[in-house]
Amino acid sequence: MKHSTRWLTTAGAVAAASALVLSGCSASGNSAPSDDSASGDLTPVTLQLQWVAQAQFAGYYAAVDQGYYEDEGLDVTIAEGGADIVPQDVLASGDVDYAISWVPKVLGSIEQGANITDVAQIFERSATTQISFKDKNITTPADLAGKNVGSWGYGNEWELFAGMQKSGVEVGDINLVQQAFDMNAFLAGDIDAAQAMTYNEYAQVLETINPDTGELYQPDELNVIDWNDEGTAMLQDAIWANTDKLADDEAYADQTVAFIKASIKGWIYAAQNPEDAATIVADAGSALPAGHQLWMTNEVSKLIFPSTNGVGLIDEAAWANTVDIAMNTKNETGGTIITTDPPETAYSNEYVQKALDELTADGVDVMGADWTPIDVTLQEGGE
């Protein structure tokens, strides 16, 4: 008797614990976003991002939120990226309809057989910079020689290497330091010149208190090497589509035009309403602090507007420059991104041009010539 009551108590405790665990699990099942209800005659479309939800992708989230995709007959699901998710591979394997990725990263995948096409070059300018404190006196790539230079690697290092090579600095002349997600190594002085995206890490530094002054670090305390100015900028966030389907599937080709059109409208919305766009991204699940999110929205808009030829149109000179760097810049092991010219199908202006024409006909300003960024005042911790 004694045995069985104890047995019962133990069993009860185990059951209670499993119930707790399982309830946590079922809650997770419910919170997973699966919105199939809104789709009527809409075509389901999935977009693969290259990282988790954040304002870097504000235009796409805004286009979903504002119903721009729906207006074009598309029911768009945005799939977030992860540390090991390679958007171009996911696209090439046919799991998603479109993907966002950097051109140099995809060029390597294309050479290895991925059959995908850059159909809209959303970011016209590069956001990658190399930042350093003023006292290090690093104002040009030539000054990097002999310094501790940070880079995230994994394809983020090519603009840096190209800029150095252009100034006669070999990769062996610097001490290349692997950079983490945070800027602590830079702030602590382990890295003299750190890689920083204008829309993210640069702001992270400006959100930190300078122990010497007791106030936030100020832009005038930093030297910034901007690869756009050095001529070694490479094309970044672009919309990629499946090459074979573009050629064979007319519906997919039309849908691509519609997708680009709505995406551009989303980006225009984000540029004109940065506060609202930042809120949309936060509601979509980004946990970045509000001030940082707004900064990011504003900064990515600067990469798009004012546009030289119309948002998304691939500039042939910029493309050629990116390909040239991809073929001729050597990394620390002597390798290059690609060894031969990419195929003609690697990019196409056909679809974005159609989208731009339709937008212009609708009276949408796709140049943003008078667009001006807002002033975002950063606070400690990005609040």
Added chain:
Amino acid sequence: MTQAGSVRTAPARAGVASRGRSWLGQGMPRRILVGALGVLALALFWELYIFFGPADGVIVGGITVLPRASEMAMPHLWVMLERVLEPVTGGANAIPMWQAVLEASLFTLGIAAVGWIVGVTVGLALALLMQRFKLAESAILPWIILSQTVPLIALAPLVRRWGAQIEFGAFTWENWMSVALIASYLAFFPVSIGALKGLGSPDANHVDLMHCYAVGWWKTLWRLRLPASVGYLLPALRLAAASAVIGSVVAEVSIGLRGGIGRLIVEYAGAAGSDPGKPWAPIFGSVLVGLVAAGFVGLVSLFLRRFRRGEVAS
């Protein structure tokens, strides 16, 4: 109830049961005390290092051997604690940090639990198969060991991709299932190895005795092998729980699943400089998940304690 019956037929283990009782008796408060002291000692060490440690760390030959004791690298415990009580962001409807971390912890715990259950089931099934058929052992065992050499970063995108193609009827594969599957992939290994060892652990003369009684394999399994395997199984289950938790957190980051501890760790990492207490909150969350998982296995071992003749490291 059959289990309770089988328990009664094992009088030889009364000694173990009485030891279990004393463990609950005066042993328990002492254990809690020692555990609390351990945590306190760790906290004290942390603070002492911040106080006495060199601000720039200790660098020998260009390699940092002791970390910096700066506020950014090692925030004070009260900074972390304070941060946990504050809202996540300055937004008007922001929830307190502890709540966000707790929710994420529950999410990850749920996934890890599913992964653990699947992993344990598969591990036990494989062990039984290998115990029953010698041929199965020589065929499967090398693969089980090989399976653990596949790096997670190679596995995670594949699992997600295959999962995305699974769809029958009302069932669609969700991303959290991929994470649970990866967790189970890590969790099944110690269980299968531990259980196989345990099932083979009875003395030859005990097995011979069963043969003499002309008892079948199933009955031998139930009366002799399973009870004997408990000592090997429990540490394996604990190891599996730890693997499932780590697997869940890492796989969340790897495939980009939202809602769990892994995502929080990534998202808060950027604040390491400007808000040093923030990145620590999800780390404590994952410690919490690990503790709950270990506690759960502790309950299981309570349940099996009269079979435990001393645990054997697997």
